[in-house]
Amino acid sequence: MRENKPSKTACKVALNVVTLGAKPGMEHILPPGIVEATANLLVVSSAARAGVVRKAGSRRMVSVREAFDWTLLGEFDAIGARKAFCERQVRNGIGAGAAQVLVLGAGYDTMGWRLAPEFSGVNFFEIDHPATARLKARGIEAMGRRDNLCLVAGDLGKRKLLDLLKDTPSWDRRARTIIVAEGLLMYLPPEAVRNLFRQGAAMTGVGSRIAFTCVPTGADGRPDAGRWTGLVLWIFKAAGEPWIWSIRPEALDLFLEETGWTHTPELEGATGQHGVEFYGVATKSPGDSETGEVPPPGQEDPPGQQV
Numbered sequence: 001m002r003e004n005k006p007s008k009t010a011c012k013v014a015l016n017v018v019t020l021g022a023k024p025g026m027e028h029i030l031p032p033g034i035v036e037a038t039a040n041l042l043v044v045s046s047a048a049r050a051g052v053v054r055k056a057g058s059r060r061m062v063s064v065r066e067a068f069d070w071t072l073l074g075e076f077d078a079i080g081a082r083k084a085f086c087e088r089q090v091r092n093g094i095g096a097g098a099a100q101v102l103v104l105g106a107g108y109d110t111m112g113w114r115l116a117p118e119f120s121g122v123n124f125f126e127i128d129h130p131a132t133a134r135l136k137a138r139g140i141e142a143m144g145r146r147d148n149l150c151l152v153a154g155d156l157g158k159r160k161l162l163d164l165l166k167d168t169p170s171w172d173r174r175a176r177t178i179i180v181a182e183g184l185l186m187y188l189p190p191e192a193v194r195n196l197f198r199q200g201a202a203m204t205g206v207g208s209r210i211a212f213t214c215v216p217t218g219a220d221g222r223p224d225a226g227r228w229t230g231l232v233l234w235i236f237k238a239a240g241e242p243w244i245w246s247i248r249p250e251a252l253d254l255f256l257e258e259t260g261w262t263h264t265p266e267l268e269g270a271t272g273q274h275g276v277e278f279y280g281v282a283t284k285s286p287g288d289s290e291t292g293e294v295p296p297p298g299q300e301d302p303p304g305q306q307v
């Protein structure tokens with residue numbers, strides 16, 4: 001991530017959602033209210049100009065996006081499936097007793113803002129890279145602040161979850177929590193991904209879940225973005241948001257076990273690959289509350305900044 005630049009990929013995903021809103025049939029897949037809220041957030045946060053958002057919501061843009069879908073094959077529609085998957089995981093998790101939702105690398109995702117009033121007894125948290133988090137916070141302020149939605153700014157590639165959340169008074173590390181990492185993990189260094197899962201397990205209560213999307217590793221060891229992998233990886237790198245982490249689907253069980261989670265594909269409700277990504281859901285392993293390295297008092301990093 002570029003230090004002082006808001007994420008371009010977050011803006012691209014949000015514009016993709018707005019365009020999907022103009023595609024017939026998508027109303028049965030996309031979560032209710034997501035298109036309007038996303039379009040509004042992009043404009044009032046000044047992440048995108050009003051004219052750009054208006055054009056993104058046209059039928060013409062659907063044709064353009066479909067015509068250019070060959071680079072990341074299937075990704076245009078897959079963003080809709082991804083949004084539906086994450087929201088279903090959060091709703092199911094809350095139905096199963098979760099009292100906290102933590103969205104990592106939230107970008108201009110509106111799930112927390114939309115669901116916070118509906119689930120007033122649940123605390124929603126989001127973390128994103130500072131430049132993006134600040135812009136998002138401006139937008140949320142303009143759209144109407146939610147008492148139970150807390151935005152934290154911090155670099156997940158460099159900072160530990162523990163440090164980012166430690167000065168957030170409403171965070172309860174014993175609470176049953178749903179963690180969402182949608183379209184994020186590929187941008188983080190391998191050690192940061194491992195730490196994120198470990199600390200996610202250490203920072204949450206019994207019965208917590210993590211829902212995530214990730215890119216599979218190809219035969220050459222690079223993230224597999226399909227037929228045009230070389231071009232796609234180059235484009236993301238040139239945009240300052242390179243893809244640096246991926247995992248072979250068959251290695252997922254062990255990775256989760258080592259980081260304090262148990263793979264629970266039966267909770268997924270949508271198996272297989274969507275566009276270039278696949279999904280995962282895991283439940284916190286019993287007795288694994290302290291797998292994350294929690295430093296002794298006085299040796300911690302500074303806290304994350306609430307925005």
Ligand SMILES: C[S@@+](CC[C@H](N)C(=O)[O-])C[C@H]1O[C@@H](n2cnc3c(N)ncnc32)[C@H](O)[C@@H]1O
Pocket residue numbers: 001007009010013014104105106107108109127128129130132154155156157158181182183184187188
């Ligand atoms: C492709 S966007 C996805 C945004 C959102 N999850 C969605 O799907 O709508 C990737 C997001 O990850 C965030 N991100 C990437 N690297 C990060 C880092 N090191 N720390 C915090 N956030 C990061 C970006 O700022 C961006 O919002």
